[in-house]
Amino acid sequence: MPPTSGTLDAFLNLKKRKRGTRADNEAITEDEWTHEPTDVKLGILASLHPAIDHDALLDILLAHNGSVSAASAAIKAPQVLTAKKQSNGEIGHQKSLRFFAAPAARPDGSPNSKKRTKLLSKKGATLHLFDPLDIEEHTPCSVIHNFLPVELANGLLREMLEEAKTFEKITFKLFDNVVASPHTSSFFVQNLEEVNKQKREYIYNGSQLTDVRQLTPHLAEVKPIVQEAVNNEMQRRIDTCHNGKKLKHQSAETWAPNAAFVNCYDGPQQSVGWHSDQMTYLGPRAIIGSLSLGVAREFRVRRILPKNGGGDEDDPRDPDAEGQISIHLPHNSLLVMHAEMQEAWKHAVTPAQTIDPHPISGRTRINITYRYYRDSFHPKFTPRCHCGIATVLRVVQRKKENFGRYFWMCHAGNIPDKESCYFFYWAEFDEDGNPIWDKEKYRKKERDRQKHTGPVADELRV
Ligand SMILES: O=C(O)CCC(=O)C(=O)O
Ligand SMILES: [Fe+2]
Incomplete structure (x- = not known):
């Protein structure tokens, strides 16, 4: 953000x-x-x-x-160079993919299972994609347009617009200050019991959520439709892109969403900055079903380029280092973020200069991300740090060394007035992404950590 x-x-x-x-x-x-x-x-x-x-x-x-x-x-x-807005400020039109693409390996670097093209979206260029076939070929996402029956989509949009009247900006700590996200949101779970569990047991950016709601009738009605579509898309991706084999650490279970995080973007300037989604409670290789309603906005993705410390390569902090891809998401489109996405790509909803008002929502866009909180990632099972808080699961993204390796670390750096205890523990998962707890190793780590009073451990610098 x-x-x-x-x-x-x-x-x-x-x-x-x-x-x-x-x-x-x-x-x-x-x-x-x-x-x-x-x-x-x-x-x-x-x-x-x-x-x-x-x-x-x-x-x-x-x-x-x-x-x-x-x-x-x-x-x-x-x-x-940063994101290029078109000079007229309007959502861009499809450029010929022949200009950007040439035969090569798949964008996520995994072996080809069928003839594919490599994106030539270069530093400084933004490739605008509208067509679901282009989107699934060049990004770790797939999109289904006109996803829900019209009346259901419109009903859900109206219901969420009503809910959004009481959404709030998320506040978080950034460089020792508490700041607010440039859009509003709320979190919905299955029933009252889950609401209370969420408020008591789960930690986000170092604190508990105060605004947790029960799934509304339309959110609940749409959930199984999203579930079926996402599972189909997942399988199709595995078959067409990965020779029928799921990724290492990708769950073998049916994807069964039990929570919905709803974002509201009120006007063209509201946005969400570049980020990868938190995997702490979803586990590695998480899959997310993201439904867009109301005003069409651009969902941008870019691959993370880790650096090896040499400085002789493209600057990996540059959001345009490998070009951004802009996926245009009109009303009633379902975007599936596949298992390749969170570890190795970042995404954002960038501010727009102009938008075409939507007949129901005017200038507002609603986004619903259905998520599957896995039991084995409940905070009662995950490591606790010296602060006594369940830790956050992250992955090495910035350094080539250990790139893609998971680790648990202290949340407290995100809590106002609290210093991180610098807890750090490499995470291990089985083939299906279930945590493996080597209790002896974990206890030893605990003892070592308690002795540790010096500067930040080197392995923390990821
Ligand atoms: O609004 C969107 O399409 C994306 C929202 C998002 O990235 C998130 O909730 O994590
Ligand atoms: Fe996200």
Whole structure:
């Protein structure tokens, strides 16, 4: 999610100031910002370059000695080019794929099972995809348009618009500050018992959720339809892309969603920054069924390019390093994020300059991600850190060394006023992604950790 300032208010005030005085892309003078703290500078940079990772923005800012204008100029320079908006600001039209594609291996790097093409979406270019065949060929996603019967889709949209009136922005800690996501959301589970369990037993970004709701009638009605479609899509992907063999650590179970995370984007500027979805409770190789309703928006994906520390390759922090792919998601489309996605790709909903209003929702887009919380990933089974909190499951994405390896780590770095205890434990899974707990190794790790008082362990620097 994009960074904002030290306090949200400060950030919003700065944004107002900025909006009131200049257009978003207009040059900024350094004098104004020199004495602002880093997080405020980051907020300014984020508002000028909303498509760039907050980690990358911080790195770029630091590389330019904290100068907002120098960092912004560097981002605009061709070598750190960001998402390209079409000059007219409208959602792009399909470019000829022949221009971008040539025969080669599959985009996720796994062996070919049928003749495929390699995307030539280059640094600095965004490839806009509308056609489900292109989407499944060039990304780890598949899309079904006109997914639900019209009345059901419209009914669900109306129901979610009503619910969204009381959605809130998620707050989280970023660089020692509490900031808010640039859209609103809420979390829905099967029944009251699950609501209470979610509130008491699960931790997100270091804290418990306060807004957890029961699936509404339409959310519940649509769930089995999504379940069936996602399982079919999963199998089809395994057959067509992986020679009939699921990925290592991909669950062999039926995908059976038991939660829905609902996002509301009210207007073209609301967005979600580059991220991979949390796998802590879903397990490795998670699959997510994502339903889009209302205004069509762009869902962008990009492959993560890990770095080996050499610095002689393309900058992996650059969101455009291998080009972004924009998947256009109209009302009533189901996007399946397949097992290849969360570990090795990031996704975002970038701000739009203009949108075509939807007859029911006006400028608003609703997105529902159905998720399968697996029993074996309940926090009562996963490692606890020194802070006494169940740990978060992550995967090495930034370094070539250990790329794709999973680990459990302390959440507390995300909690305001709390320091991380730097707990770190390599995660092990069986072929189907079930956790393997080597109790002896875990106890030894515990003893070692308790002795550990020094700086962050090297293995933490992922
Ligand atoms: O709105 C979308 O399409 C994506 C939302 C998302 O990435 C998320 O909820 O994690
Ligand atoms: Fe996501």
